[in-house]
Amino acid sequence: MVKHRESRSGQKAAGGPGAKPRRDMPGKLPAKPARDSRPAKPSRDLGERVAEPRTAAPAAATPERPLIARTGERPTERVPVILESLGAGDFHLIDSGNGLKLEQYGPYRVVRPEAQALWPPSLASHVWDKADAVFTGDTDEDGMGRWRFPREALGETWPLQLLGVDFLGRFTAFRHVGVFPEQIVHWAWMKEQAEAAKRPLKVLNLFGYTGVASLVAAAAGAEVTHVDASKKAIGWARENQALGRMEKLPIRWICEDAMKFILREERRGNKYDIILTDPPKFGRGPNGEVWHLFEHLPLMLDICREILSPKALGLVLTAYSIRASFYSIHELMRETMRGAGGAVESGELVIREAGLDGRTPGRALSTSLFSRWVPK
Ligand SMILES: C[S@@+](CC[C@H](N)C(=O)[O-])C[C@H]1O[C@@H](n2cnc3c(N)ncnc32)[C@H](O)[C@@H]1O
Numbered sequence: 527m528v529k530h531r532e533s534r535s536g537q538k539a540a541g542g543p544g545a546k547p548r549r550d551m552p553g554k555l556p557a558k559p560a561r562d563s564r565p566a567k568p569s570r571d572l573g574e575r576v577a578e579p580r581t582a583a584p585a586a587a588t589p590e591r592p593l594i595a596r597t598g599e600r601p602t603e604r605v606p607v608i609l610e611s612l613g614a615g616d617f618h619l620i621d622s623g624n625g626l627k628l629e630q631y632g633p634y635r636v637v638r639p640e641a642q643a644l645w646p647p648s649l650a651s652h653v654w655d656k657a658d659a660v661f662t663g664d665t666d667e668d669g670m671g672r673w674r675f676p677r678e679a680l681g682e683t684w685p686l687q688l689l690g691v692d693f694l695g696r697f698t699a700f701r702h703v704g705v706f707p708e709q710i711v712h713w714a715w716m717k718e719q720a721e722a723a724k725r726p727l728k729v730l731n732l733f734g735y736t737g738v739a740s741l742v743a744a745a746a747g748a749e750v751t752h753v754d755a756s757k758k759a760i761g762w763a764r765e766n767q768a769l770g771r772m773e774k775l776p777i778r779w780i781c782e783d784a785m786k787f788i789l790r791e792e793r794r795g796n797k798y799d800i801i802l803t804d805p806p807k808f809g810r811g812p813n814g815e816v817w818h819l820f821e822h823l824p825l826m827l828d829i830c831r832e833i834l835s836p837k838a839l840g841l842v843l844t845a846y847s848i849r850a851s852f853y854s855i856h857e858l859m860r861e862t863m864r865g866a867g868g869a870v871e872s873g874e875l876v877i878r879e880a881g882l883d884g885r886t887p888g889r890a891l892s893t894s895l896f897s898r899w900v901p902k
Pocket residue numbers: 570571572573574704705706709732733734735736737738739753754755756759782783784785804805806808809810811815816817
């Protein structure tokens with residue numbers, strides 16, 4: 527069961543609706559919990575190690591088309607919507623503070639940098655000291671070298687489950703663990719749509735990473751197209767599919783630049799009922815195509831709208847960018863969806879601390895912004 531709730535305008539929004547995630551802020555060292563750790567600069571560019579260019583020059587290789595001039599009414603709006611998760615399956619947030627978070631992933635307790643956690647930790651330092659893995663980011667080594675295992679040496683991967691789907695947790699060089707659990711609320715929503723539909727929904731998962739969302743959608747009966755630029759990430763996604771013995775489910779794994787892929791789908795007239803898009807602030811396609819959120823997001827949404835089917839059920843955008851507020855992506859989504867009817871609801875995805883037992887609500891940790899168009 528997913529322990530999450532949705533809060534809307536008027537309800538008390540933890541972190542405040544205007545609170546902007548600052549994912550570029552270096553984590554702070556706590557006095558005790560991770561005395562040996564030196565949290566690395568947060569980065570969402572996964573799978574491959576890519577350096578952000580100093581200039582924001584658009585890549586010559588990026589194929590573009592002009593934005594379509596949209597007319598008609600903007601969809602109605604629901605703001606702020608705070609989608610909150612208290613954990614699900616094998617995951618919960620135990621505690622946070624002093625620029626760090628302490629999370630439970632199956633059997634392991636993990637300490638990672640968390641720029642949003644400006645407050646002091648709730649739990650005693652001896653609880654944090656019992657962590658199984660601490661991300662230090664203190665070497666240039668790839669993979670496991672940037673993790674410290676205070677109790678015993680751990681393997682690179684371990685089995686986890688969320689929303690009934692098996693996948694591997696993984697200690698990656700980018701401090702990530704193979705899943706972004708705050709996305710559970712979107713995945714649970716998508717699962718409900720897919721199970722309730724009286725036909726196999728076509729789901730497009732852009733920037734799909736290790737494929738957990740794709741597996742959740744496919745397990746719920748959807749036909750899934752998963753796109754990611756990283757061969758490594760696609761490999762991990764396929765491993766996850768095999769782990770859950772889900773090879774027979776209809777998932778197309780596509781290693782391509784997301785923008786190139788959707789432009790082609792638009793030309794071909796292919797349509798999707800649900801599109802999930804979770805772009806990083808900066809990324810690269812397999813042929814060096816440059817993705818810059820602030821430069822390319824308007825066109826990406828514009829194309830996504832064109833490839834929504836006439837009976838589409840949603841276009842869901844998550845952004846971890848630090849310069850924007852949720853209103854930036856909210857108003858962009860409403861402009862893009864002019865004349866389509868429906869509603870755009872936007873806000874933040876937050877995870878609430880759940881304590882050692884996973885059932886004791888504490889403070890809310892903001893993780894990202896989201897905006898989603900829905901037909902009703
Ligand atoms: C933020 S993660 C997505 C996380 C995923 N949606 C989830 O919640 O598990 C970013 C992913 O985008 C991919 N990526 C970066 N640039 C890309 C591009 N130009 N085209 C396609 N994928 C890209 C990376 O390889 C990485 O797997």
